[in-house]
Each structure stands twice: as structure tokens, then as C-alpha cells.
Amino acid sequence: MSPVIYYFLSFTAINILMCWAFYLPYRVGQLHHLVVSCMMASAYFSGYAARQWSWPFALTLLVGTAIGMLICLLPSFAIGDAPCFTVVIVGLTVLFIMKTAIENTRALGGTLGFFGIPQVNNLLLLAYLCLAVAGLLIYRIDNSRLGRAASMVFVDRDAASALGVDVKRLGMLFQIIAGGLAGLAGSLYAFLIGSLFPEFFNLGVIGTLMCMLFAGGHSTMWGVVISVPVFEGLHLILPTAVASWLQVIYAVTLIVVILVLPGGLITKKMLVKVGERFRARPQTVSIKGGIKE
Numbered sequence: 001m002s003p004v005i006y007y008f009l010s011f012t013a014i015n016i017l018m019c020w021a022f023y024l025p026y027r028v029g030q031l032h033h034l035v036v037s038c039m040m041a042s043a044y045f046s047g048y049a050a051r052q053w054s055w056p057f058a059l060t061l062l063v064g065t066a067i068g069m070l071i072c073l074l075p076s077f078a079i080g081d082a083p084c085f086t087v088v089i090v091g092l093t094v095l096f097i098m099k100t101a102i103e104n105t106r107a108l109g110g111t112l113g114f115f116g117i118p119q120v121n122n123l124l125l126l127a128y129l130c131l132a133v134a135g136l137l138i139y140r141i142d143n144s145r146l147g148r149a150a151s152m153v154f155v156d157r158d159a160a161s162a163l164g165v166d167v168k169r170l171g172m173l174f175q176i177i178a179g180g181l182a183g184l185a186g187s188l189y190a191f192l193i194g195s196l197f198p199e200f201f202n203l204g205v206i207g208t209l210m211c212m213l214f215a216g217g218h219s220t221m222w223g224v225v226i227s228v229p230v231f232e233g234l235h236l237i238l239p240t241a242v243a244s245w246l247q248v249i250y251a252v253t254l255i256v257v258i259l260v261l262p263g264g265l266i267t268k269k270m271l272v273k274v275g276e277r278f279r280a281r282p283q284t285v286s287i288k289g290g291i292k293e
Contacts, residue, residue, distance in 0.1 A: 002238065006124065010192040012232050013127045017185035020138055021178040021212045026218055027150035028171050029157070030084050030090040033091025033206055034075065035182035038068035040083050040201040042186030042282035043110055047196055059118045061130075061187045068183020069176050076175045081168035095201065102198045114196040127188050134181055136223045141177075146170065204247055213249040215257045217264030220271055229264065 018039060025032035042064035049055040049063070075094075079087050103111045120126070141147050153162040153167055160169055192197060212231050217223025231250070235243060257264065 001124075004267050007193075007233055008236060010127065012229050013124075013131050013187070014185050014192065015130060015209065015212060015228045015232065016224055017134060017181050017188070018209050019137055019216070019228060020134060020221060021181040022209055022213050023218065023221060023224065024141070024174045024178045025087070025171070026137065026213075027147070028153045028167070028174060030082070030087045030088055030171060030175070030180055031091075031210075032072075032175055034072055034087075034094055034175075035068075035091075035178050035232065036206055036209075037091070037095045038071045038179045038182035038199055039186035040095075040098055040102070041071060042067050042183035043116065043190040044102060046187040047114055047190040048108065050118050050191070051116050055128065056125075057123075057184050057191065060191075060246070064187030064190075065180045065183040068179040068181070068186065070179070070258055072175045072179025073172075076172040080172035080175065082171075092203075099201055106233055109196070111198065113198075115146050115194075117190055117196075120191050123188075123191055126149065127192060130184060130188065134184065135221065137177075142221060148175070150174070150187075170211075199246065207254070208250050211254040211257075215253055217266035217268075219263060219268040220266055221266050222271065223266040236245065 018035065021035040021038075022032065025035075044068055046060040046064045048061050050057070055063075071094075075090055079090055082090075099142065102108050108114050145192060149165045149170055153165060153170065154164070157167055208231070212224055212227045214225030215223075215231075216225070234249070238246070263269075
């Protein structure tokens with residue numbers, strides 16, 4: 001496999017996981033930027049544990065996922081039912097603190113980066129296996145009582161509370177699961193790329209993920225499955241002079257989508273209509289001369 005295709009498939013899997021990590025808390029109206037901090041912490045821990053302590057891949061993956069969940073667990077007691085703006089500020093603040101700490105930690109490479117993360121055989125296949133498991137988890141949540149309660153909270157939080165939905169507990173649960181997905185993405189990122197740079201985890205990556213989520217459709221998990229490969233493919237098809245402006249292209253796309261197509265390309269209503277069409281069967285009525293459809 002050529003390096004170009006390898007990195008395309010790698011970043012596609014990682015970004016789908018990260019978009020799902022954003023998608024889940026947004027089901028209850030929260031933009032949880034803290035998941036980028038979870039990804040960064042998990043990536044650096046996994047890389048350090050594998051290189052310095054010779055931890056096996058499976059163990060670093062599990063611990064990295066747990067680290068992401070723990071990072072989201074602690075603040076969730078305060079922001080589980082907080083307004084979207086508050087959640088955004090907390091997430092960005094923690095991200096800047098963690099990024100500054102890593103840049104000033106010599107053991108993690110500082111601003112120069114962290115290198116020498118061991119390679120894992122069949123890692124790309126394992127990454128997509130993890131992606132499938134994560135997708136199954138989110139699908140089950142979306143089609144459960146939790147998913148229906150989240151849809152109600154997104155539309156009207158007060159009405160959901162009046163009908164017995166524990167908004168804070170639901171928000172905490174989604175934030176913790178999102179942290180686990182981000183931790184999983186961080187661990188996979190460390191091994192797939194083989195090196196880490198603190199500058200990667202900045203506002204640019206948040207903007208890119210926001211563009212992928214909202215362009216694909218924030219009301220369903222399937223939107224990012226379409227949008228992420230498309231946006232990642234721009235790196236391959238655009239000329240170098242244009243590709244250097246990708247962040248601007250993402251930003252303009254995000255603004256246009258929010259203003260013109262706020263639901264994104266794929267919406268829940270669209271999926272419901274498609275499902276009804278597939279489930280529909282032509283009715284038959286018996287008459288004397290035969291069968292009329």
C-alpha cells in the first residue's frame with residue numbers, strides 16, 4: 001500500500017471516530033471540545049507507554065480509552081447539563097492548558113515532537129475493526145431510549161425534564177462515552193502516524209472536525225461516514241497551491257453549510273424517508289379475474 005493511501009485511510013478512520021465523539025454530546029446540544037484534549041492525552045500516553053515501557057498495543061489501547069473517559073468524567077459533574085457556550089469554554093481552556101504542559105515537558109519531546117513509537121502489524125485493519133465496534137455502539141445508543149431522550153433534550157430541554165428525562169445524567173453519560181471514543185482515536189493516531197506534535201492539537205483540528213460533522217449532518221451518525229472521506233480526499237485531488245488553503249476551504253464550507261443547509265447533507269428525516277421506502281411493500285387486492293396490485 002502506498003504511503004498516500006495509508007495516510008488517507010488512517011486519517012479517515014481517526015476523524016470519523018473524533019466526529020462521533022463530537023456528535024454524541026451534541027445530541028443533547030453540547031459542543032464538547034474537551035474531546036480533543038482526551039485525544040491528545042491518550043495519544044501521548046500510548047506513545048510513551050509503548051516506547052518507554054514496552055507496553056503491548058492492546059493494553060495501551062484500553063488504558064488510552066480509559067484516560068479519555070476519565071478526563072471527561074471529572075468535569076462532567078459540573079458541565080453535564082451546562083449550556084453549550086459553557087461546555088465550549090471549558091473544553092478550549094483545558095486544551096490550551098494541556099497543550100502548553102506538553103510543549104514544556106522534555107520527556108514528551110516538547111515542541112520538537114515525540115518520535116519512535118513502535119509499529120504494529122495489521123494496524124490499519126485493527127483500526128477499522130475498532131471503528132466498526134464504535135459505530136455499533138453509537139448505533140445502539142441512537143436507537144435506544146437514550147437516543148430518543150437525547151432528541152427530546154436537543155429540541156426542548158425544559159420539556160424533556162418535565163417528562164422525566166434526567167438531563168444532567170444523560171449529558172454526563174454522553175460526555176464520558178465521547179471521551180472514550182476520543183481516547184481510542186488518540187491511541188490509534190499515535191501508532192498509525194508514529195510521531196506526535198503538540199501543534200497538531202489546536203483550533204485548526206477543531207474547525208476541521210466541526211466542518212466534517214456539520215457538513216455531513218449533525219443529526220445522524222451516518223453523515224460523517226460520507227463527509228470525512230470526501231474532505232480527506234481533498235488532500236489527494238487538489239493541487240499543492242490550493243491544498244495549502246484547506247483550512248480556509250473548511251471554514252468557508254462550515255459557514256455556508258450553517259447558513260444554507262443547517263441540517264447538513266444527511267439528516268435524520270432523510271434516513272427515515274429512505275427506510276420507509278425500503279420497508280414499503282406493494283399491496284395486493286384479490287378480485288374475481290385475478291390479482292390487482
